Amino acid sequence: MNKDEHDHKHCLELFEKLSEYLDNELDEVTCQGIEKHVKECVPCFVCLQTLKRTIDLCKQTENRSVPKDFSEKLKEAIQNMPKSPSAR
Numbered sequence: 001m002n003k004d005e006h007d008h009k010h011c012l013e014l015f016e017k018l019s020e021y022l023d024n025e026l027d028e029v030t031c032q033g034i035e036k037h038v039k040e041c042v043p044c045f046v047c048l049q050t051l052k053r054t055i056d057l058c059k060q061t062e063n064r065s066v067p068k069d070f071s072e073k074l075k076e077a078i079q080n081m082p083k084s085p086s087a088r
């Protein structure tokens, strides 16, 4: 089994959609694609959790938009990610 073919490009594409996903603005198929991906991709899963929490915090302060700075940081994190698979 070669798990090394994880494509971070896909991660980045997904990132563009994450906030819409959390806002329930995406169709079911796209949502399922995201859910499937984060199950297999730990970095994306962690980022999704972080983004969720951030949005929750934003909602509490009645500001629903995610700071642009934040998503830029996430993108950077993905791009700088070492390519080693985390499977044991």
Ligand SMILES: [Zn+2]
Pocket: 008, 010, 011, 037, 041, 043, 044
């Ligand atoms: Zn990913």
